[in-house]
Amino acid sequence: xxxxxxxxxxxxxxxxxxxxxxxxxxxxxxxxxxxxxxxxxxxxxxxxxxxxxxxxxxxxxxxxxxxxxxxxxxxxxxxxxxxxxxxxxxxxxxxxxxxxxxxxxxxxxxxxxxxxxxxxxxxxxxxxxxxxxxxxxxxxxxxxxxxxxxxxxxxxxxxxxxxxxxxxxxxxxxxxxxxxxxxxxxxxxxxxxxxxxxxxxxxxxxxxxxxxxxxxxxxxxxxxxxxxxxxxxxxxxxxxxxxxxxxxxxxxxxxxxxxxxxxxxxxxxxxxxxxxxxxxxxxxxxxxxxxxxxxxxxxxxxxxxxxxxxxxxxxxxxxxxxxxxxxxxxxxxxxxxxxxxxxxxxxxxxxxxxxxxxxxxxxxxx
Numbered sequence: 001x002x003x004x005x006x007x008x009x010x011x012x013x014x015x016x017x018x019x020x021x022x023x024x025x026x027x028x029x030x031x032x033x034x035x036x037x038x039x040x041x042x043x044x045x046x047x048x049x050x051x052x053x054x055x056x057x058x059x060x061x062x063x064x065x066x067x068x069x070x071x072x073x074x075x076x077x078x079x080x081x082x083x084x085x086x087x088x089x090x091x092x093x094x095x096x097x098x099x100x101x102x103x104x105x106x107x108x109x110x111x112x113x114x115x116x117x118x119x120x121x122x123x124x125x126x127x128x129x130x131x132x133x134x135x136x137x138x139x140x141x142x143x144x145x146x147x148x149x150x151x152x153x154x155x156x157x158x159x160x161x162x163x164x165x166x167x168x169x170x171x172x173x174x175x176x177x178x179x180x181x182x183x184x185x186x187x188x189x190x191x192x193x194x195x196x197x198x199x200x201x202x203x204x205x206x207x208x209x210x211x212x213x214x215x216x217x218x219x220x221x222x223x224x225x226x227x228x229x230x231x232x233x234x235x236x237x238x239x240x241x242x243x244x245x246x247x248x249x250x251x252x253x254x255x256x257x258x259x260x261x262x263x264x265x266x267x268x269x270x271x272x273x274x275x276x277x278x279x280x281x282x283x284x285x286x287x288x289x290x291x292x293x294x295x296x297x298x299x300x301x302x303x304x305x306x307x308x309x310x311x312x313x314x315x316x317x318x319x320x321x322x323x324x325x326x327x328x329x330x331x332x333x334x335x336x337x338x339x340x341x342x343x344x345x346x347x348x349x350x351x352x353x354x355x356x357x358x359x360x361x362x363x364x365x366x
Contacts, residue, residue, distance in 0.1 A: 008191055011073070012182075015195055016202045019069040023206025026061035031210075031217060033057075039101065054215055056100045058207050059223025063093045065203035066226065073195060080193060080237060084124030088116040092157070092229055096222035104221075106285040110154070116229065117153035121146050126236050128152070130243055132256045134329050153232040159266030160228030162273070166293050167215040167303040171204045172311050173265055174227040178204075180262050180318055181234045188251045193237055200230045213303045228266075235259045254325040257332035261321040265314045268340040269293075295347050299354060313343060 034040070040053030067086065074082055095112045098104055120126045127149035131137035140148070164170035178197040185194035204227065210216045219227075242255035252258065260267070269292045274284040296306040317339060321332055353359045 008186075011191075012186075012195070012198055015069060015073050015198050016205075018072070019065045019199050019202025020206040022065035022068055023061045023203050024209060026064055027058065027207065027210050027217060030057050030060055031055060034217075054218055056218045056220035057097075057222065058211060058217040058219040059093075059096060059100070059221065059226060062200075062203045062207050062219060062223045063089070063226055065206060066200050066230070069199040069202065070196065073199070074192065080126070080196065080233070081124045084119055084126070085196075085233065088119045088124075089226060089229060091119070092116050092225045093222055096220065096225045100220035100222050106283075110285075113154050113157050113225075114150065117150040117157075120153060120233065121149045126233055127240075128236060129240065132239065132243060132329060134256060134333070149236060152236065153229070155270065156232035156235065156263065156266065157225055157228035159263075159270040160231065161221060161224045162270050162291065163266050163293065164219060164224040165291055166297065166306060167213045168208060168211055168307045169293055169303075169310065170219060170224050170227065171208045171211055172307050173314065174204045174231065175201050175208075176311055176314050176318075177231050177262050178227075178234060181231075181238055184238060184252065184258075185234075188241065190237075190241055193234065193241075196230070197234050200227060231263065235263060252325065254321070254327070254329050254332055257329045257336065258318070258321050258325065260333050261317045261336050262314075264317055264336055264340060265310055268337075268344075272344065292344065292347065295351060299347070299350055 034055035034057055038053075039055055039057060067089065070082070070086070091112065095104060095109065099109065127145050129140075129145055131140055160170055160174070163173060178201045182194045182197040182201060185191070185197060207217075207219060207223070211219065239255045239259050242252050272292070273288070273290055276290065277284045277286055277288070293306050293310060296309060297303070301309065317336060321336065324332065327335075349364055
């Protein structure tokens, strides 16, 4: 192994070990404080899947681990402004902590998410600068670029917040998403971006030690909003560094489609529930138990089984897209969406068959 690669290998091992260790050491203290101060989850809420009080402060450990690791091990590089990343993370952390302890209404949450996204896009210049050939469009104006980028960041932040409904799902999805970005960034030699992705992966791995069934702690909004934010930033940067220009030698083609595959779990579930709620005439932010993970649970699977099924589908989608990147963004994104619709339809058929105590052809349609 060349000397520089050996150095990077040691560097990434240290990042992973350090971030895992901080989370593992932090959570017992957080659990002690939560029990002493009776800071438990709202067990009376109809969406909750547990019948006993569980602290929702795991995100505090994830945030501390990610931030400390990033400050200690980050490389000075212009590809990602560290000050804007940390500023946005701290603002979102403060709002998430307030929500976990006493609640924040949905309009305030959305406003702060929009503010955080604006910091990243307008001040940090973390944005899409093209449509990358999707729908045949390439060049876009700065205003269009800023609007699309802000909406994308808000979507991904909310998407991770919404899938945090059962033990381990948001955490393992974060590991799949950012673990994939870590590997891809190393492959295309953007080592500093890989370090950021790996830092959040390590922090979440340490957290899962206490979150896999039976859960002793939840990550809460403090954690789910943070991992959504980092995932969104990594997605924007991955697409942007693989942008086809006369000065850029692209290593990974169809990067937008590959990013869509990486994030398809949270994105599809969020768009699905939002559309269904709007069709029913209720607020898209109204709480319900119609998420995909709730539906898989109704089939009789445990929290861990449901999480592994959804993570497995996510990984399979990523692998398929990697094999067929030459097909182009539009075709691949259409196929990813169709695959998700078929998977969702399959769950619907299984639920109908279970409720009617047997399979029948009519279950395929109604």
